[in-house]
Amino acid sequence: MCVVCDPEKLDDAGCLGAPDLVVEILSPGDNKRELKNKYEVYEESGIKEYWVIHPSEQTLLIYTLVGGRYQSSRLFVSGDVVESSCIAGFKLNLEDIFEG
Numbered sequence: 001m002c003v004v005c006d007p008e009k010l011d012d013a014g015c016l017g018a019p020d021l022v023v024e025i026l027s028p029g030d031n032k033r034e035l036k037n038k039y040e041v042y043e044e045s046g047i048k049e050y051w052v053i054h055p056s057e058q059t060l061l062i063y064t065l066v067g068g069r070y071q072s073s074r075l076f077v078s079g080d081v082v083e084s085s086c087i088a089g090f091k092l093n094l095e096d097i098f099e100g
Helices: 032-045 094-098
Strands: 021-025 049-054 059-066 069-072 081-083 091-093
Touching: 032 049, 032 059, 032 069, 091 094
Parallel strands: 021 049
Antiparallel strands: 049 059, 059 069, 081 091
């Protein structure tokens, strides 16, 4: 999933330039090389935040672009409330997404 905050970046074909936020929900088939490649592409493209959700582990890691390089958050777990640095006022209680 990706989030674009600037409507000027959108046209009929999609997003012009990098989205502000990409959220990836890992599946059992995801491999480390694929994740590393995405991390590098997203960082180079200037995506402000990259969230990696691991459903079976019930964890979230947030990478935030600072000075052109990603800095990682601590590992968030079910029950933590996380906030986006690029979407003002957006908060997510991880317990809500890991229920079930």
